[in-house]
Amino acid sequence: MESKYRPMWEKLALNLEAHDGLLNVLGNVYQDIYLGQKNRPEGMKYFDFVMSEVHGLRIQELLDAQQQGRKIIGSFCVFVPEELVLAVDGVMVGLCAGADVATEKAEEFLPRNTCALIKGFFGFALADVCPYLATVDLVVGENTCDGKKKAYEICRRENIIENLYIMDMPQMKSEAGLALFRSEYVKFAKELEKLTGKTITPASLQRGIQVVNNKRQALQRLAALRSADPAPISGLDALLINQVSFYDDPIRFTSAVNQVCDEIENRIQAGIGVFPKDRRRIILSGCPMAVPNWKVPMVVESSSAVIVGEESCVGERGFRSQVDESGRTLDQMLEHITQRYFQIDCAVFTPNPSRLEHIKSMTARTKADGVIHYNIQFCSPYQIESGWVEKELESVKIPVLRIDTDYSMDDVEQIRTRVEAFIERISDRELSSST
Amino acid sequence: MESKYRPMWEKLALNLEAHDGLLNVLGNVYQDIYLGQKNRPEGMKYFDFVMSEVHGLRIQELLDAQQQGRKIIGSFCVFVPEELVLAVDGVMVGLCAGADVATEKAEEFLPRNTCALIKGFFGFALADVCPYLATVDLVVGENTCDGKKKAYEICRRENIIENLYIMDMPQMKSEAGLALFRSEYVKFAKELEKLTGKTITPASLQRGIQVVNNKRQALQRLAALRSADPAPISGLDALLINQVSFYDDPIRFTSAVNQVCDEIENRIQAGIGVFPKDRRRIILSGCPMAVPNWKVPMVVESSSAVIVGEESCVGERGFRSQVDESGRTLDQMLEHITQRYFQIDCAVFTPNPSRLEHIKSMTARTKADGVIHYNIQFCSPYQIESGWVEKELESVKIPVLRIDTDYSMDDVEQIRTRVEAFIERISDRELSSST
Numbered sequence: 001m002e003s004k005y006r007p008m009w010e011k012l013a014l015n016l017e018a019h020d021g022l023l024n025v026l027g028n029v030y031q032d033i034y035l036g037q038k039n040r041p042e043g044m045k046y047f048d049f050v051m052s053e054v055h056g057l058r059i060q061e062l063l064d065a066q067q068q069g070r071k072i073i074g075s076f077c078v079f080v081p082e083e084l085v086l087a088v089d090g091v092m093v094g095l096c097a098g099a100d101v102a103t104e105k106a107e108e109f110l111p112r113n114t115c116a117l118i119k120g121f122f123g124f125a126l127a128d129v130c131p132y133l134a135t136v137d138l139v140v141g142e143n144t145c146d147g148k149k150k151a152y153e154i155c156r157r158e159n160i161i162e163n164l165y166i167m168d169m170p171q172m173k174s175e176a177g178l179a180l181f182r183s184e185y186v187k188f189a190k191e192l193e194k195l196t197g198k199t200i201t202p203a204s205l206q207r208g209i210q211v212v213n214n215k216r217q218a219l220q221r222l223a224a225l226r227s228a229d230p231a232p233i234s235g236l237d238a239l240l241i242n243q244v245s246f247y248d249d250p251i252r253f254t255s256a257v258n259q260v261c262d263e264i265e266n267r268i269q270a271g272i273g274v275f276p277k278d279r280r281r282i283i284l285s286g287c288p289m290a291v292p293n294w295k296v297p298m299v300v301e302s303s304s305a306v307i308v309g310e311e312s313c314v315g316e317r318g319f320r321s322q323v324d325e326s327g328r329t330l331d332q333m334l335e336h337i338t339q340r341y342f343q344i345d346c347a348v349f350t351p352n353p354s355r356l357e358h359i360k361s362m363t364a365r366t367k368a369d370g371v372i373h374y375n376i377q378f379c380s381p382y383q384i385e386s387g388w389v390e391k392e393l394e395s396v397k398i399p400v401l402r403i404d405t406d407y408s409m410d411d412v413e414q415i416r417t418r419v420e421a422f423i424e425r426i427s428d429r430e431l432s433s434s435t
Numbered sequence: 436m437e438s439k440y441r442p443m444w445e446k447l448a449l450n451l452e453a454h455d456g457l458l459n460v461l462g463n464v465y466q467d468i469y470l471g472q473k474n475r476p477e478g479m480k481y482f483d484f485v486m487s488e489v490h491g492l493r494i495q496e497l498l499d500a501q502q503q504g505r506k507i508i509g510s511f512c513v514f515v516p517e518e519l520v521l522a523v524d525g526v527m528v529g530l531c532a533g534a535d536v537a538t539e540k541a542e543e544f545l546p547r548n549t550c551a552l553i554k555g556f557f558g559f560a561l562a563d564v565c566p567y568l569a570t571v572d573l574v575v576g577e578n579t580c581d582g583k584k585k586a587y588e589i590c591r592r593e594n595i596i597e598n599l600y601i602m603d604m605p606q607m608k609s610e611a612g613l614a615l616f617r618s619e620y621v622k623f624a625k626e627l628e629k630l631t632g633k634t635i636t637p638a639s640l641q642r643g644i645q646v647v648n649n650k651r652q653a654l655q656r657l658a659a660l661r662s663a664d665p666a667p668i669s670g671l672d673a674l675l676i677n678q679v680s681f682y683d684d685p686i687r688f689t690s691a692v693n694q695v696c697d698e699i700e701n702r703i704q705a706g707i708g709v710f711p712k713d714r715r716r717i718i719l720s721g722c723p724m725a726v727p728n729w730k731v732p733m734v735v736e737s738s739s740a741v742i743v744g745e746e747s748c749v750g751e752r753g754f755r756s757q758v759d760e761s762g763r764t765l766d767q768m769l770e771h772i773t774q775r776y777f778q779i780d781c782a783v784f785t786p787n788p789s790r791l792e793h794i795k796s797m798t799a800r801t802k803a804d805g806v807i808h809y810n811i812q813f814c815s816p817y818q819i820e821s822g823w824v825e826k827e828l829e830s831v832k833i834p835v836l837r838i839d840t841d842y843s844m845d846d847v848e849q850i851r852t853r854v855e856a857f858i859e860r861i862s863d864r865e866l867s868s869s870t
Contacts, residue, residue: 111818111839113548143606146581149785150819156786157823166785168607171578176618177603183611350584350601351591380815383546384585388592404546 005056012134019129039274043260059131074136078318086208088196094246098290100407102127115378116406142167144348182338215250216319218257226308230273232264235307243291285311286374308366347381369426370399377406440491447569454564474709478695494566509571513753521643523631529681533725535842537562550813551841577602579783617773650685651754653692661743665708667699670742720746721809743801782816804861805834812841
């Protein structure tokens with residue numbers, strides 16, 4: 001692949017051949033899934049551009065930032081607080097984990113029955129095809145699930161990821177759990193200060209809080225607009241925006257999201273949608289979908305439904321709550337940040353009752369007809385919760401389809417058959433309740 | 436099955452038919468695997484008796500204890516401190532989880548790719564065939580792995596296990612992790628006081644510490660004697676003793692173990708073993724084996740090897756370390772208990788370096804020729820550690836065989852083939868190094 005970024009990738013010691021292959025596949029998939037969509041908001045052009053430059057211009061920007069003395073922090077999880085990174089003038093980016101890359105190599109270190117996301121980040125690292133990983137100054141791993149927790153150990157032992165920092169996590173939302181969580185955030189703040197040689201001040205942290213709150217607010221605004229019928233934006237595009245939130249500069253991103261929202265508001269007023277009115281509306285709930293994991297949304301929206309919300313870390317779970325901005329001292333602000341992130345209802349917590357409430361309220365707010373619970377195979381926390389989610393939602397007459405899959409495309413037609421049957425089920429239900 | 440305990444089981448609301456079936460199978464398996472062994476120490480008769488009465492006399496004893504106002508505490512894990520239970524004059528027992536029972540029913544609540552131990556305890560509970568579960572006043576679940584943590588949630592929600600108390604666990608051996616662990620032990624102590632209406636006093640806790648230390652000391656003594664060649668006791672019998680340690684009265688058990696040890700010391704002096712001298716010696720390392728999970732040891736010892744140690748929770752990981760007895764105040768004693776249990780090198784901790792050191796030192800002490808890493812399928816923490824264990828041990832010339840299996844007998848012959856090839860490998864090695 002000829003690209004002006006080739007020297008940059010070379011300098012980052014990427015495996016150029018494998019990286020070319022990856023970009024080719026990614027480009028084709030994006031072309032097929034995204035650019036083939038009809039009636040997209042004009043504002044999506046920005047996100048198409050970001051995606052086309054996700055291994056190019058954005059990496060160049062990160063390298064430029066490094067040149068200016070800023071540090072780049074990579075993460076795999078929404079529990080890593082960007083506010084703190086911004087408070088030391090750092091840049092936070094998500095790391096590649098959304099595709100099958102070098103799976104055989106990854107399975108030399110990990111059991112086959114490890115979830116695709118974990119095998120994915122191993123594969124990206126082992127094959128030297130993640131320019132983000134090649135750029136970052138620090139990678140923050142977090143002890144969320146057993147799989148990640150033990151996989152990070154291997155990364156360290158085998159030096160698969162350099163500069164790996166581990167953030168511990170509690171398992172219960174108890175007082176002791178909160179104390180552990182808080183102490184980890186304090187430790188992380190110190191680590192960032194050490195790494196950057198910069199001191200977190202009330203002013204720098206307040207700015208960090210505001211920037212990330214603004215970003216989340218824009219995403220909340222977008223989420224709220226998706227209640228409209230006809231749907232003013234596809235689920236695929238909304239997911240893309242959420243995915244891009246992990247890569248892009250937060251201020252520029254926020255502005256682009258608000259621009260799309262402005263446009264969408266006009267669309268709603270004009271009754272314009274991406275799909276016809278009265279299309280069946282679906283909430284996706286469960287495991288996060290990292291770029292380019294678009295399989296299930298693609299199947300849903302190329303069947304006769306539209307996704308109107310993602311109850312996911314790459315979705316509302318990730319941006320639902322805000323940091324209280326009333327803090328004036330560092331301690332207060334850090335406490336507010338801790339409190340905010342401690343609310344995230346990831347399935348690694350036990351029990352995790354608010355997640356169910358959130359799925360229900362999202363379903364009501366977006367007037368969804370049903371919920372598809374998406375699970376990445378071998379992700380025990382979400383897989384085990386899915387039984388409860390299904391039972392509880394069905395008991396209040398919210399239809400649920402559980403999909404347990406990986407990143408391969410082998411089961412696309414099988415998923416399509418199940419999704420179509422599900423859409424038929426919720427359509428019949430609609431029909432019978434309206435007659 | 437006619438039994439004098441039938442009225443008792445009926446009163447405990449066991450499913451008599453299913454329970455009869457289970458006891459039949461258990462009896463036959465025990466007959467085949469245990470009573471078919473040759474040259475067993477006389478002292479094993481006690482443990483044979485305990486096993487023959489494990490659903491009979493022992494349950495009667497527990498019911499008698501309840502009649503006397505004592506409380507019965509059930510657990511699934513070595514992180515539940517028996518010292519505290521004894522300090523409120525309680526009785527601690529392990530709960531059934533070592534066999535496939537009502538698997539289909541269990542899979543209505545749990546994903547198929549859940550480990551056999553978790554599906555086992557669900558199955559026992561759902562099928563009403565665990566007399567321990569039917570007897571206990573409190574069940575202590577603990578947030579060790581993702582599977583258990585999320586499975587306990589279902590138990591609570593669906594009322595599959597009544598009186599379920601959850602003990603939280605940290606994931607790292609950090610200061611904050613220790614603080615969380617300590618606070619959970621304090622909370623558990625209070626829960627026990629509430630349950631029993633008894634107060635933990637320095638005297639009662641000291642007695643609890645001594646009783647459990649004595650039990651562990653007896654198990655340590657047994658473990659040390661297994662260094663002898665010829666092996667004075669089979670691995671199956673040693674495993675059985677460890678398994679019985681979770682069911683039996685601790686004082687009576689300690690005395691029975693010491694009696695076997697006295698006998699074994701005489702055997703060693705007389706050069707008597709259960710197998711001929713120079714038999715290949717194996718350490719089993721990994722997941723715990725609950726009654727009646729004897730598949731792999733049975734295969735190993737019916738091939739031409741002997742197991743000389745278990746690096747397992749039902750083994751040295753469970754009894755290796757002692758509680759410091761120098762504490763005089765409640766706080767000191769509780770701190771010593773906390774410190775002792777915090778040392779357990781379960782794979783749920785990250786990182787977990789001491790486990791490797793322990794496997795190495797066990798191998799050296801017992802003059803083992805190789806290590807079989809035993810993993811219960813879908814147990815991510817041990818499964819992921821197994822790669823590291825294998826690599827590190829092989830690098831210091833300790834041969835390793837990794838076995839990943841469940842409770843079914845379907846793969847016995849496949850395991851036998853692999854075990855025999857492994858024994859051949861370590862025998863050839865021995866041969867080539869001696870020539």
